[in-house]
Amino acid sequence: MSPGTPSDRARTFTETARRAQIVEAAIDTIAELGYARASLARIGERIGISKGLIGYHFAGKDELIKQVAYEIAEQMKAYMTLRILAEAENGPRFLRAYIGSHLAFMREHRNHMVAMVEISRGSADGQQPIGGVDEDVRIFEQHLARFQAEGQLRPDFDPSVMALAVRAALNAVLLRLAHNPDLNLDNHARELDDLFRRATSPDA
Numbered sequence: 001m002s003p004g005t006p007s008d009r010a011r012t013f014t015e016t017a018r019r020a021q022i023v024e025a026a027i028d029t030i031a032e033l034g035y036a037r038a039s040l041a042r043i044g045e046r047i048g049i050s051k052g053l054i055g056y057h058f059a060g061k062d063e064l065i066k067q068v069a070y071e072i073a074e075q076m077k078a079y080m081t082l083r084i085l086a087e088a089e090n091g092p093r094f095l096r097a098y099i100g101s102h103l104a105f106m107r108e109h110r111n112h113m114v115a116m117v118e119i120s121r122g123s124a125d126g127q128q129p130i131g132g133v134d135e136d137v138r139i140f141e142q143h144l145a146r147f148q149a150e151g152q153l154r155p156d157f158d159p160s161v162m163a164l165a166v167r168a169a170l171n172a173v174l175l176r177l178a179h180n181p182d183l184n185l186d187n188h189a190r191e192l193d194d195l196f197r198r199a200t201s202p203d204a
Contacts, residue, residue, distance in 0.1 A: 015057065018057060019058075019067075022049075022064065025047045026043050026064055027072070027111055028115075030118050030119065031110070031111035031114040031115045036122055038118075039051075040054045040055070040061055040064070043064075072109075072113075072115065072116050075109070075112065079101065079104075080105065083101040083104075084098055084101060090152065092197060092200070094147065095144075095193075095200060096193050098140065098166070099166065099170065099189060100189050103173065103186075103192075106173070106185055107186075110177065110181065113174055113177065113178070114177070118178075140167070141160050141162075142159075144200075153201070154200050154202050155202070166196055
């Protein structure tokens with residue numbers, strides 16, 4: 001069963017609510033204890049249920065972790081999409097919204113993002129994505145190229161390189177946040193906005 005899809009039998013409202021509760025408990029437990037120490041028993045303790053009850057809803061830790069990663073990615077996507085689409089016709093404001101919405105989500109959902117970092121580090125193959133980065137970068141690159149063609153951004157930068165640079169900067173902030181809960185994300189948002197605005201401005 002793939003994450004985010006219903007099982008063969010329809011879930012009741014209570015079952016759906018319990019699964020969501022377990023996922024949120026897993027996020028907080030992973031953020032607090034790390035991937036390796038976040039056992040099903042510890043996750044259950046956080047919300048007062050048994051390991052066996054978690055097993056009724058998820059076929060082991062691997063399935064639960066996949067659902068956690070899926071839920072975080074979907075929540076982040078929904079949070080950012082509204083803010084980015086509002087600026088879809090203005091290149092500089094789109095870039096600011098892209099950077100700002102990433103960092104605002106990090107600030108408002110720190111445990112979610114720390115959990116994703118821990119999952120990335122602790123997954124068996126080391127390849128667990130942070131929020132579907134490859135697809136996100138591809139779409140971001142397409143928008144940058146469109147704004148270049150419209151004359152709203154500097155025409156002589158490589159959209160692929162710029163998209164990767166922005167994402168690398170955002171991921172670097174995320175890694176720092178995982179180790180420093182007091183990181184000033186508002187300051188990072190201002191500095192990164194200024195940096196990439198200068199790098200992409202048609203007047204540069």
